[in-house]
Amino acid sequence: MVGYDDAETFLARLLELLPVGSAADVRLRASEFGTMRFANGHIHQPHLERLTELSLRVAIDRRLATVTTFDLSRSGRKEAVRRALALARVAPEEPKFPGFPGGGSRPPVVPYSAATARATPEEQGRWAARLIDGARSSVEDGRVAGVAHIGETWLAVANTAGRSVRTRRSIAAARVLVERPSQDPPPSGWSEAAHFDLRRLDPEALGREAGETLARQAPEPLAPDRYRVLLSGSATATLLSELGHLGFGARGAEEGWSALTRRWGRRVAPEGFTLVDDARSPLSLPQGIDQEGLSKRRTVLIDDGIATGPVLDLVTAARLGRRPTGHAWPPEAPWGELGATPQNMIVRPGSARSLEELIRETRRGVLVNRFHYVRTVDPARAILTGMTRDGTYRIERGEVVAPVRNLRFTESILTALAGAELWGRELRCYANSDERGAVSVTAPALLTRAFRFTSATVF
Amino acid sequence: MEDLLALALNAVRSSELRAVEVRIVAPARTEMLEIRNGKASALTYQENAGVGVRVRTDSTWGFATAGALDRASVRHVAHQALRAARAARAARPTPLAVTEEPSVVEGRYASAVKEDPFNVPLEEKLSLLREAEAALHSGPEVRTGSASMCAWQESKWFASSEGRSYRSTITHVGAGVCATAIAGAEVQRRSAPTSFGGNFGQAGFEFIRDLKLVEKAPGVGREEVALLSAPAPPTRRTTLVLASDQLALQVHESVGHATELDRILAMEAGFAGTSWVEPRMLGKLRYGSPLMNIVADATEPGGLGSFGFDDEGVPARRTELVREGVLVGALTSRETAARLGLPSSGATTRAEGFYRMPLIRMTNVDLLPGDRPFEELLCDVEEGVYLETNRSWSIDDKRLNFQFGTEVGRRIEHGELGGLLRNPIYSGMTPEFWGSLDALGDASTWQLWGVPNCGKGQPGQVARVGHGAPVARFRNVAVRGG
Numbered sequence: 001m002v003g004y005d006d007a008e009t010f011l012a013r014l015l016e017l018l019p020v021g022s023a024a025d026v027r028l029r030a031s032e033f034g035t036m037r038f039a040n041g042h043i044h045q046p047h048l049e050r051l052t053e054l055s056l057r058v059a060i061d062r063r064l065a066t067v068t069t070f071d072l073s074r075s076g077r078k079e080a081v082r083r084a085l086a087l088a089r090v091a092p093e094e095p096k097f098p099g100f101p102g103g104g105s106r107p108p109v110v111p112y113s114a115a116t117a118r119a120t121p122e123e124q125g126r127w128a129a130r131l132i133d134g135a136r137s138s139v140e141d142g143r144v145a146g147v148a149h150i151g152e153t154w155l156a157v158a159n160t161a162g163r164s165v166r167t168r169r170s171i172a173a174a175r176v177l178v179e180r181p182s183q184d185p186p187p188s189g190w191s192e193a194a195h196f197d198l199r200r201l202d203p204e205a206l207g208r209e210a211g212e213t214l215a216r217q218a219p220e221p222l223a224p225d226r227y228r229v230l231l232s233g234s235a236t237a238t239l240l241s242e243l244g245h246l247g248f249g250a251r252g253a254e255e256g257w258s259a260l261t262r263r264w265g266r267r268v269a270p271e272g273f274t275l276v277d278d279a280r281s282p283l284s285l286p287q288g289i290d291q292e293g294l295s296k297r298r299t300v301l302i303d304d305g306i307a308t309g310p311v312l313d314l315v316t317a318a319r320l321g322r323r324p325t326g327h328a329w330p331p332e333a334p335w336g337e338l339g340a341t342p343q344n345m346i347v348r349p350g351s352a353r354s355l356e357e358l359i360r361e362t363r364r365g366v367l368v369n370r371f372h373y374v375r376t377v378d379p380a381r382a383i384l385t386g387m388t389r390d391g392t393y394r395i396e397r398g399e400v401v402a403p404v405r406n407l408r409f410t411e412s413i414l415t416a417l418a419g420a421e422l423w424g425r426e427l428r429c430y431a432n433s434d435e436r437g438a439v440s441v442t443a444p445a446l447l448t449r450a451f452r453f454t455s456a457t458v459f
Numbered sequence: 460m461e462d463l464l465a466l467a468l469n470a471v472r473s474s475e476l477r478a479v480e481v482r483i484v485a486p487a488r489t490e491m492l493e494i495r496n497g498k499a500s501a502l503t504y505q506e507n508a509g510v511g512v513r514v515r516t517d518s519t520w521g522f523a524t525a526g527a528l529d530r531a532s533v534r535h536v537a538h539q540a541l542r543a544a545r546a547a548r549a550a551r552p553t554p555l556a557v558t559e560e561p562s563v564v565e566g567r568y569a570s571a572v573k574e575d576p577f578n579v580p581l582e583e584k585l586s587l588l589r590e591a592e593a594a595l596h597s598g599p600e601v602r603t604g605s606a607s608m609c610a611w612q613e614s615k616w617f618a619s620s621e622g623r624s625y626r627s628t629i630t631h632v633g634a635g636v637c638a639t640a641i642a643g644a645e646v647q648r649r650s651a652p653t654s655f656g657g658n659f660g661q662a663g664f665e666f667i668r669d670l671k672l673v674e675k676a677p678g679v680g681r682e683e684v685a686l687l688s689a690p691a692p693p694t695r696r697t698t699l700v701l702a703s704d705q706l707a708l709q710v711h712e713s714v715g716h717a718t719e720l721d722r723i724l725a726m727e728a729g730f731a732g733t734s735w736v737e738p739r740m741l742g743k744l745r746y747g748s749p750l751m752n753i754v755a756d757a758t759e760p761g762g763l764g765s766f767g768f769d770d771e772g773v774p775a776r777r778t779e780l781v782r783e784g785v786l787v788g789a790l791t792s793r794e795t796a797a798r799l800g801l802p803s804s805g806a807t808t809r810a811e812g813f814y815r816m817p818l819i820r821m822t823n824v825d826l827l828p829g830d831r832p833f834e835e836l837l838c839d840v841e842e843g844v845y846l847e848t849n850r851s852w853s854i855d856d857k858r859l860n861f862q863f864g865t866e867v868g869r870r871i872e873h874g875e876l877g878g879l880l881r882n883p884i885y886s887g888m889t890p891e892f893w894g895s896l897d898a899l900g901d902a903s904t905w906q907l908w909g910v911p912n913c914g915k916g917q918p919g920q921v922a923r924v925g926h927g928a929p930v931a932r933f934r935n936v937a938v939r940g941g
Binding site (some may be wrong): 038143374377 | 730886
């Protein structure tokens with residue numbers, strides 16, 4: 001098994017297997033994780049993984065092809081090289097391929113927690129149990145479900161132009177749902193958070209927080225309509241994550257279907273709203289390099305309300321005549337539909353001191369704790385649809401007055417963003433995937449004046 | 460390979476162990492090819508191999524995996540699986556029981572493949588994609604054309620300490636074309652044979668040849684350009700006729716997921732959600748119209764959800780889910796079936812690969828055809844819409860409130876198909892919607908579709924599942940433009 005410390009040497013030897021004069025880049029990706037999944041109050045799916053994957057991309061006369069393998073033996077590596085060359089020989093030419101980047105500077109050192117990366121399965125199990133206990137402490141007859149995801153990924157990238165870099169990323173992510181099955185239909189509450197350092201998350205507090213968002217009374221029906229909406233940090237992060245794909249993705253910008261195609265340099269959010277992608281920030285889940293071995297650059301996406309531009313990988317940057325920003329996904333990512341996308345979005349803190357202050361500022365509206373199954377209806381207009389779940393409340397005269405049945409929204413995130421009135425100082429990091437390439441969004445609760453609900457459900 | 464299976468089965472000796480299951484994959488191969496605007500967007504070959512071990516004690520499961528097949532790694536994974544099961548006890552476990560299942564000794568399964576997709580010359584595959592992609596560009600409005608194909612092949616060895624062992628090689632293929640046209644702020648996409656990569660099946664390259672992408676591509680390009688100037692449907696309740704591909708997704712979202720017993724038993728509550736179906740409703744709940752008959756059939760030839768044995772070593776079977784509109788069955792595993800007191804598992808437990816824990820997944824969940832030719836479905840419709848090919852989908856965490864958009868709609872006027880409609884959306888609640896089904900197309904309208912991107916689980920797993928559906932008619936459905 002190749003480890004982090006051997007990775008650069010391993011990749012250098014692999015590049016030596018290529019014919020003289022070849023151009024290629026090669027990645028070694030590893031995940032060493034525990035995922036303690038729980039439901040009905042106990043851990044029902046404990047999962048430990050240790051996977052290391054090699055990804056080789058070769059370029060012959062600007063013809064690109066990629067091969068991946070788990071077989072790191074000498075014969076496995078030779079076979080990967082043979083297949084990649086065979087694929088590239090028949091590939092169509094990519095005329096804008098700029099070549100692989102040269103040596104350059106060492107990648108930035110980013111925050112990393114060895115204690116998180118090395119948490120034992122026993123520690124992970126106990127940590128998950130503390131999440132469950134926290135939720136139960138606030139809802140005595142509560143039924144608790146969720147996940148604790150703890151470990152690390154690392155990435156080493158080398159190429160024939162002389163670049164050889166590596167980075168490691170520690171991740172701790174927790175999600176807790178608590179239901180009260182004694183009520184019909186059972187109300188539910190939700191809490192989640194992620195951090196690069198497990199010790200900075202308080203599992204009991206997260207569990208209690210989930211319980212605090214659970215309704216104490218039966219939800220009322222609320223007529224679908226346009227409402228002022230107070231989005232929790234989780235709900236804000238979900239919408240921004242979608243905007244990351246639809247608006248700031250390289251492919252949409254290049255092909256003209258991005259929701260921001262005609263809005264670069266124009267106002268898309270109120271003054272004071274700034275959104276950056278910053279993989280070096282400890283507020284995010286830090287990572288030093290992208291899958292092409294480029295250093296992650298802090299990229300401003302929305303600057304004081306003005307949309308600035310997409311994030312880019314090597315090829316999309318070349319096609320658009322710009323510099324890559326260090327946001328490449330693996331070249332073998334299925335279909336390459338989105339190209340580069342933001343992976344560490346952070347909202348600049350707002351002025352509201354707390355969620356309570358945001359509630360007080362809402363004369364009449366709806367508080368959304370979590371969204372579910374959000375999908376694109378119209379990419380060019382960034383219209384999304386999805387449901388609320390795990391805590392939806394009616395706000396009247398600055399107070400939460402009653403839980404309401406879950407609602408379906410069909411709304412453009414650009415409308416929601418343009419209508420942002422106030423957002424919180426407190427930021428929280430949310431990891432929207434447990435996969436090896438986890439995307440994080442660090443966001444506050446946000447109050448928007450216009451958000452359209454189009455139907456309701458019965459619970 | 461038998462040595463490694465035996466090593467994993469016997470690596471851990473402990474009185475607390477009730478069962479050990481080992482899955483070795485060597486190899487799983489994936490080839491993805493995509494031509495986008497004349498260039499290679501994806502030209503990828505992926506291969507993985509490794510081992511996954513799941514253990515069961517009286518109260519917990521434990522799972523561990525590694526992407527290596529040397530003896531030390533296999534032994535380590537077995538020990539880690541037991542360690543995971545012990546770690547899970549930190550959270551007050553409850554008794555864990557499973558159904559008894561018959562032994563399977565050296566079972567064998569292989570997909571019926573006429574032409575191994577990995578043996579077809581790359582030049583030939585790329586030539587087909589190039590030609591199909593080029594044919595999409597019917598006018599300057601077509602900004603992006605894409606033609607893609609994918610092939611997967613997994614060779615798997617399974618053994619359990621309970622006397623089940625099998626070996627299988629499963630091959631899946633699929634392909635499709637998609638064009639994006641832009642005029643001002645209007646963006647339209649049109650696909651064939653359906654969206655999100657096309658259609659997929661358990662077969663060889665002959666399946667891709669039969670899709671006739673080159674012949675279909677010009678029509679796709681022309682239709683999407685026409686959609687740019689088509690009107691959106693007015694907001695109203697009307698008669699809805701769904702094409703087979705869209706109805707397949709409707710079955711997937713509002714019946715398939717809702718009848719997964721792990722969801723019903725709240726085992727997926729934290730992520731995918733639960734279900735509006737409750738255990739007490741089995742055998743009693745009126746799910747929809749008496750025309751509705753739905754089966755989960757893992758024995759169906761050519762289905763993406765077909766196999767010889769599931770990932771608990773249980774032989775594939777066909778299970779009725781809905782009979783004449785009444786819920787009569789669920790998608791089950793050994794654990795969930797035992798919890799409900801059912802005699803056996805429905806054999807629906809699958810993992811994305813050796814590196815993931817098996818979960819309940821749809822097999823081929825099919826809506827059986829009725830007896831009406833397509834023209835007869837339309838002839839009773841004075842005014843309505845015909846919707847085809849999914850564009851967006853969303854449903855709540857109990858699988859009740861749904862909203863689907865399709866790539867294209869057509870007016871139905873006086874029993875005949877009329878002009879195009881862009882960005883159509885329909886929405887509803889699952890039982891009311893299925894209750895409004897009043898006519899089902901006959902076998903000539905029925906088609907088996909492959910859905911290659913069904914997500915579930917943490918860490919995330921993508922399953923390839925099948926759905927057969929005819930054309931069908933629903934009354935009084937909410938329709939509007941997106």
